[in-house]
Amino acid sequence: MNQKQATCQHKLMVTRDALEVIQGKWRLPIVLSLTFGDKRFGEIQREIVDISPKMLSQELKALEVNKIITRTVYDSMPVTVEYSLTPLGKSMRKMLDEILDWGVVFRKEVVVK
Amino acid sequence: MNQKQATCQHKLMVTRDALEVIQGKWRLPIVLSLTFGDKRFGEIQREIVDISPKMLSQELKALEVNKIITRTVYDSMPVTVEYSLTPLGKSMRKMLDEILDWGVVFRKEVVVK
DNA sequence: GTAACTAGTTACCTTCAAGTAAGTACTATT
DNA sequence: AATAGTACTTACTTGAAGGTAACTAGTTAC
DSSP: OOHHHHHHHHHHHHHHHHHHHHOSSSHHHHHHHHHTOOEEHHHHHHHSTTOOHHHHHHHHHHHHHTTSEEEEEEOOSSOEEEEEEOHHHHTTHHHHHHHHHHHHHHIIIIIOO | OOHHHHHHHHHHHHHHHHHHHHOSSSHHHHHHHHHTOOEEHHHHHHHSTTOOHHHHHHHHHHHHHTTSEEEEEEOOSSOEEEEEEOHHHHTTHHHHHHHHHHHHHHIIIIIOO
16 A cells, blocks of 8 residues: 555544544534534524424533533523533634635535526 | 624534535545545545445435536546546535544544543 | 423434445456 | 456345424422
């Protein structure tokens, strides 16, 4: 195997790792939402209008397991729970920005035409 | 709705568009593979070792529809078909690089630990 | 006591992405 | 005539992702 092929194989593996997190309909939207500030369960739900509580709960758990977000419970009345990005979550910023930039290009070229 | 909320809503929409293309197990790997040069069906299959011909064929079609790649048939013997990135496909480069960069960070932080 | 707010959970169902295995069509080589 | 190489296609099946609707649990306000 030559250098180019080895590089490609390595990148294919890394892509798979990254896809584990950005895969799915809701994870990127949730992370994006939290880049605008820490939010409570209900706030995220109101922002991502068509997500069900089941999916939101499930995806928040997955993001927590992958150390992208943290969950903090405040014993206010009624109890509130705040979700925020970890440093790892915040490190997604540049990637998110590039996905958004490309999304705009793609939209112009394909979606609206 | 304030400015921040409007911006977030817009970004959520754009994210959805981008996800249409980067969604799925095979699309990003295929695009990545083609950033290393134009390739034939069999070459891609040998590079992405565990993709089946069915999935490869299906995903190549989807990428063609979304104007990410072009398909060129050469009437050599036997017939060969070459796939290459369109300008829109090439415009995914920066996004791919950021996904890869982040993938490396994520791998270090979560996957290997 | 009943409605409303918080943040979820649970059961059930449907749909779609993906996997498996075999087959197709053409040509060239032996 | 049989095998191998090109690039797929087709039929069938499995499993995961996602959707719907109703329900839980604790507290506060009316």
